[in-house]
Amino acid sequence: MSKTRSFSIYLLKESYDPSNSLKDDHTLELITEDRTNLPEDSIMYISDSPLKEPWWKRYWGISKTLVQTQKSALVFLPINERWIVLTFGSTYHQLKDNCYEHDFGIRTTLNALNPKEIKSTDILQPENAKRQRIQSPVDSELSFFDLKSDETILQKMTGSVKEEYQTLFKKVTGGNSLRVSSKLEAQEISDLCGSLIEIYEKEDYKTNFPELQNIVPVRDPVVIGQLEDKLVQAFNQDPAPVELVLAIPELFDYSTDYKIKYSGAGRSGLEFTDVFIKGYRDYLTDREIDQIDDIKKFYTHKLQILDDNDRNIKDYTIFKSFLFDCEIDGKTYHLCEGEWYFIETDFIQKLSTELDPIFVDTHRYLHQCEKKREDHYNISVKDAFTVVKCLDKKNISPRGQYNVEPCDLIYVESEYLELAHIKISTRSSSLSHLFNQGVNSVQLLRNNEEARQKLKTLVDNDVSMNDYIDKGTYSVTYGIITKNDKAKKSKSLPLFSRISLLRTLNTLRTMNIPMRVHYIYDNVDRKEIENGNED
Template sequence: MSKSRSFSIYLLKEGFDATNTLKEDSTLEDGVDANDLPEGAGLYVLDSQETPPWWRGYFGIQKHLMQTLKGAIVFLPVNDRTFAITFGHVFHNLKPESYEYDFGLRVTLNSVDPDQLKSLDSLMPENARRQRTQLSVGSDLTLFDFDRDSTILKSLTGKVREELKPFFKHATGASSIRISSDVGPAGLAALCGKLLELYQDDTYKTSFPDIQNVAPVKDPVIVDALNAKLIAAIRAKEDNVVLTIPDIVNYADEMYATFAGEGAGLVYDDVFIDRYFEYLDSNGFNLATIDVDALKKHHLVLTNEAGQPRGDRPSILKCLIFDSTLDGGAASYHLCEGNWYQVDGNYVSELSTYLDPLCADTTLIEYSHDDEGAYNDAAATAASSLCMDKENIAPAGQKQVEPCDIFKTENNLVILHHVKRSTVSAMLSHLFNQGLNSVQLVRDDSEALENLKALAVDKAADGEEAEILAAFEGNRFKVVFQIITHKDKTAKSLNLPLFSRISLKRTMKELRRMGIDAEFCFVENQVEAAEGKKKQRKKKADDAPEAEAA
C-alpha cells in the first residue's frame, strides 16, 4: 500500500497561472530539475540559506546548530484552471488576489461525511469571538454547538465519504484544502480534477443547510470593490453610513468622545457620523478626498468630560457600519468592525420575517433624561412599575446579576423590561444576552427566584404585595427589550445592525423554547445632540483657578 501524504492545494482564479501568481518579491527558484512532475506542471522551490536559531546566541550555546527553510509550489493546469500545490511555508508567496478564497471550505463541505466531523473553527462576528471545537470521534454538526443563525464557519475537518476515499481520506478546508492522499505524481491531475468538480457542486447545501448564511469576505478584489462603495457613500454623506463605538460602553460612567488623526477636535457627549464630518471640516480636510487609508488613520477617542482620553482609540474604519451590494450580484454585504461579511439575501429577508412580528409599541415614556439610570427611575414611576436598575438577584457567592431595569406584574404575568440607549451591535448583543441570562437564572435557580420575589415585595407600595406574589405563583414570565433611539420605529428590525438582528433572533428563539413570551420595542429619544465643546487644558501651577479652554 502506498504511503499517505499531506497536500495543501489552492485553486487559482481564472486568468491566473504560474506566470502571474507569484509576488514580485518572491525568492522561489524555478528551473529546478524534477523527473516526476506531472505533465504541464511548473515547479518553484524555496531553498533558503542556513542560519542559527535565535535561541543559540540567546543562551550562548557552543554547539554548531543551524536551521533552514525548505518548500515548494507546484503549479498544475487542469481543465482550463490552475492549481497551486504547496509544500512547507510558501503559500504567502501567492498574490492575495490570485486564488479562490472559498475553495477549501466548499470542497470540504461537499466531500466530508456529515456524521464524521472532527474539528471546527468558528467566529461569532457580533463580539469577534473565535473558537476551535474538536471531538475525539467523528460526529455530526449538532455536537459542535454550531449556531447557523449567528456563527461563521471558518474551517472544517472530517473524514470523507466512502466514494471519495480512492482520492483522499480526510480533508480540512479553509481558503485552501489540506488533504491526506496516497496518490502518486501521475495521479495529481485526476485528484485536482475531482477537487474542481467538488468545488463547482452545491450539494453541500443539502447536507449542511444554511451553514453559510454569513461568510467573511477575504478576496481582496471584492474587498476593494466594497471599500469603493463605502468611500462613495461617505463622500455623499449617505444616511446608511453609521458611526458607532465598537465596544460595550457603560453609560453609567461619563462618556464623551473626540477625534484624532487630522488635528484637534471638540469633545462631544455622543457619537454620530456628522460629528466626524464636523471634525474633518474644522481641520480643513476635504471630504471629497477621503479614502480607506484616511479612515484607518483617523481615530475615535473616548474621553472624560474634560477631553482626557480613556480606553481604546479605534480607527474610524473599525467604527463604521455599512450595508451594500455589488453590481449584478444578489448577495448583501455588511461592514462591521473593519471587516466585510457576505450575507445570503434570502437570510436577510428571513430575519425580518421572523423578528418584525415581535416588534411592539412601547409602554414606556419617551426618553428625555440625562442618562439611563434617571430614565429607568422615571419610566418605572410613570408605568406604576418597580425600578430594578443595578439590583442583584444572584445566589450567595456568585457574580452580580441584574434581574432587569424595570419590573412589572400584570394579569398574573411577571414582566421584565431591559432598557438600552443604543443601536450599536456590541451593546445590543450584550442587552439581549443579559435579558436571556437573567430569566434563565430565575427559572433554573430557586434562590435567585426567591431573591427577585423578595426584592419586588420590598419595593412594592402598600397593597401591591399580593398581586406580585400571585404573579410569581403563576410562574409566567415575559421579557421586553426596550431600545432607546432616534430612529423611526416603523422600520422595526431594520433599525438594528445585521449582527444585532442575528443575536436577537437567537435570543428570541431560546426564550420561546423556554415558554417565555418576548418582544422588543423602540423608545423615542427626544434628547437633541449637544454641541461640541473644547477640551479643558491641564492647569499649570501658576494658572488662575478657573479652567481655561484650549
C-alpha cells in the same frame, strides 16, 4: 511504502497567476534550479529566513548560542488554465487576500465529505465575530456540532470523504484553503489538483448540506463592485454606521501579549490596545488622509498584530478585517473575512414576519433619552415614575456563581412583572449581550429560589411585585436607545442582531414569557467612542 504527506492548497481566481498573486512587498526567493521534481511549467518560491536569537535568550541573560529559523515555500501549478498554489509553512501570508477563491476549501470539502463522518467544524457568528471550534471524538453527522445555519457561517470543516474519492485522499479539511494528505509523488500531484478542481465545481453540497444555504458567498463581480462602493460610502461616514465593524478576522489567542498598529499609508507611531474603527481612523488622520476614495486602499492598508518585542504576529488587510451589513435592490448582503455573502431573501422575510409584531411604537415609562450614559437614563426613568424601580448593576445570582443582572428597570405592567433591559447602541455585539441578558435573567428566576429571594429583597419586598415573583409571571422588554428609524421595526437592527433576537424570542416563547422591543429616541449628540460602547 510511500510516505503520506500533507498539502495546503489554494485555487487562484481566474484573473490571477504567479505574476500578480504575491504581495508587492513579499520576500520570497524564486527557485531557478534545472533539476527538480517540480511538474512542468510550475513555479516555486521559498522563504529562507536568517538565523535569529529567540527574544528570551537576551531577556534571561543566557550566554549559550541559541538560534532559530523558519523555512517555508509555495509552489504554483498550472491546472487546465487555472493555477493551484501549494503552501508549506507560513508562506500563505505572502498571497494577496483577493487572489484566491475563498470558498475553494470549504466547498470542495462539502462536496467530497461523507455527511455522516464529520470530525470538526469551525464556525463564525457574525453578530459578534465570535469564533468556535467543535470537535467530535468519533465521526458524526452535522447535527452533533450544533451548527445553527440561520446564525452562523461555516468557516472550516474536517471529516472523511465519500467512498468514490478515497483513492485520492481519505480525510479532508476545508476553509479558505484545502488540506489533504496524499502518498502521491511530486510528478503526480498535478493530477490530484485537477481532480480537486472538478470536485470544487460540483454542486453536491446543495443536496448533502441543504441547511447551509441561507447564507451563501457572492460570486458575481458586478454585484461585488456595487457592494464595495457601499462599503466605501459607509466608512466615510463619521461616525461609522452601526452596520460596519472592524475586528481580527481569525481565531486568535487573546492570552497573548499584543498591540495593534496600522500600516499601508506610511509610518505612524500610533499604537492601540485593541481593534476598533476609531483606531484606524486615527491612523489615517495621522497620515493626513481625510477620506477613502478607492476600495483598493482597504486591500493595501493593514491591521498589524505585534508582540511585546514589536515583532509581527500576524497582519491582515483592512478589507479582510471588516464586518458589514448592507442592502442592494432589496437584497441583503454581509461582508465577513474578505468575502461577501448573500442572505436568502425568504429568510430575511421570515425574520421580518416573526419579529415586526413585537416592536411597539410607544411605552408608558420608557421616555426619550437625554442622558449620555445608560445608568443615568435608567435613573431618570425611576425618578420620573414612582412605580418603576431601578436594578441596574444589581445581582440575583446564587452565591458563588457569576453575576446575573435581573434587569435595568422593573415595574408591573398589564398583569405581568416587566423586566426591562436598556442599551444605548444598535451594534450587533452590544445587542447580542442585551438579548442574552434578558433570557439568562428569566431562566434563573424561574429555576432558582435563591435568585427569587434576592429579587424580592432588591424590590424592597414590594407587595405588588412579590406575588408575580412567586408565580413566575414575567414579561421582558428590550429598550434600545437609538436614532434609527423606528418605522422600519426589525429592519433598523443589523442583520445578525435580528437573528439573535429571533433566537431570544423563540426561547422566551417556550417559557410562555411575552417579549417586546421599543426604540427609545436618542436625543443626545453622540460621538463615536473607541471601544464601541456608547455608555
